[in-house]
Amino acid sequence: MVELVVLVLLCIVLLGPVLFVWGLVDMRKGSGTRGGILTILGATTMGLVFWAYNAISHMNFSKGRVLRLKGRARVARRTLGDGWADDAAPRLEGLTPWQRTVLGEAWMYSAGMEHASIPAFAKLSLKLSALGAPSELLEACHLAALDEVRHARRCFALARAYSGLPWSAGAIPELGQGHPPRPSSGDGDEWSRLVRGSLLDGCLGEGLAASVAAEASRRASDPVVRETLAVIAEDEERHAELGWDVLAFALERGGGKARQALHLALDALDTQRTPTLPNIPGVDEGFLARNGVLPQAELGRLMEDCLQQTRARASAWVEPAARTQRPRVMMPPCSSSPNISSSASTGKT
Ligand SMILES: [Fe+2]
Numbered sequence: 001m002v003e004l005v006v007l008v009l010l011c012i013v014l015l016g017p018v019l020f021v022w023g024l025v026d027m028r029k030g031s032g033t034r035g036g037i038l039t040i041l042g043a044t045t046m047g048l049v050f051w052a053y054n055a056i057s058h059m060n061f062s063k064g065r066v067l068r069l070k071g072r073a074r075v076a077r078r079t080l081g082d083g084w085a086d087d088a089a090p091r092l093e094g095l096t097p098w099q100r101t102v103l104g105e106a107w108m109y110s111a112g113m114e115h116a117s118i119p120a121f122a123k124l125s126l127k128l129s130a131l132g133a134p135s136e137l138l139e140a141c142h143l144a145a146l147d148e149v150r151h152a153r154r155c156f157a158l159a160r161a162y163s164g165l166p167w168s169a170g171a172i173p174e175l176g177q178g179h180p181p182r183p184s185s186g187d188g189d190e191w192s193r194l195v196r197g198s199l200l201d202g203c204l205g206e207g208l209a210a211s212v213a214a215e216a217s218r219r220a221s222d223p224v225v226r227e228t229l230a231v232i233a234e235d236e237e238r239h240a241e242l243g244w245d246v247l248a249f250a251l252e253r254g255g256g257k258a259r260q261a262l263h264l265a266l267d268a269l270d271t272q273r274t275p276t277l278p279n280i281p282g283v284d285e286g287f288l289a290r291n292g293v294l295p296q297a298e299l300g301r302l303m304e305d306c307l308q309q310t311r312a313r314a315s316a317w318v319e320p321a322a323r324t325q326r327p328r329v330m331m332p333p334c335s336s337s338p339n340i341s342s343s344a345s346t347g348k349t
């Protein structure tokens with residue numbers, strides 16, 4: 001079955017270039033009309049394959065903390081190999097090759113984002129260390145990175161199972177490129193960046209990831225997918241709370257610049273948009289929801305809820321009455337999360 005899926009995909013991918021070259025050869029031989037038609041058909045097929053690939057690899061799934069390098073979100077190159085998958089085995093019966101391709105790409109997208117969250121937390125740890133953060137924050141940051149390792153392994157495993165291809169994580173070359181230090185007007189800029197990153201990527205981003213994964217888990221029919229998303233939801237909720245704790249630390253120690261940065265970050269909440277899901281031929285919203293991908297309307301609703309809650313909670317910290325109060329710094333329990341590898345890997349619950 002796996003070989004058949006790979007063969008069908010290979011034929012679809014190669015069809016465009018073959019028709020295109022065939023058409024060019026025909027035109028050179030003098031068959032202008034047939035060659036022209038074949039060339040156009042080939043170019044159209046290549047365009048459709050590229051569009052389909054682009055569409056399904058940008059589906060919104062659960063995400064962790066975004067890895068930002070020079071202001072751009074980065075993920076690892078995809079590669080084939082071992083080392084980044086657990087033994088998860090979702091049900092494949094009844095799925096067509098196209099449906100498996102769509103689900104494989106959707107989980108590859110999640111896998112890339114989860115994998116990128118690992119160095120994102122490593123970067124946060126370095127920043128917190130540089131600013132003299134307490135041990136509890138550093139500990140929570142490293143535990144969160146370990147959560148992301150489990151999330152990435154699981155997502156790669158599901159992507160491999162659906163696609164039939166041994167996908168794995170490749171390099172993130174941008175991480176190894178030394179970049180010049182940012183122009184800084186002093187220590188205050190570091191606090192400002194920490195405040196903005198914590199509110200947008202931590203409190204909002206991971207809070208939304210938790211809500212999306214929780215709702216997707218409720219709608220998923222496959223037991224492995226359902227439990228995977230439930231565990232991710234619980235972990236991401238804890239990561240969002242870590243974002244709030246980092247924000248509290250920054251406000252407590254960063255002075256007026258940190259508080260000013262929170263005002264600006266609150267304004268930036270208004271510019272956050274719900275990612276748009278593409279329409280993919282051959283798969284409807286019901287199918288996607290049963291397999292862990294929420295419909296656009298549901299994503300929009302969850303985004304609005306998260307924006308509202310984030311705005312309300314953060315605004316309370318910049319109100320005049322709150323200025324005399326110390327923001328809450330309380331670490332959630334980190335050892336209570338279920339282990340994704342042991343509880344949901346085979347679906348035998
Ligand atoms: Fe995650």
Ligand SMILES: [Fe+2]
Nearest residue numbers: 064065236239
């Ligand atoms: Fe996360």
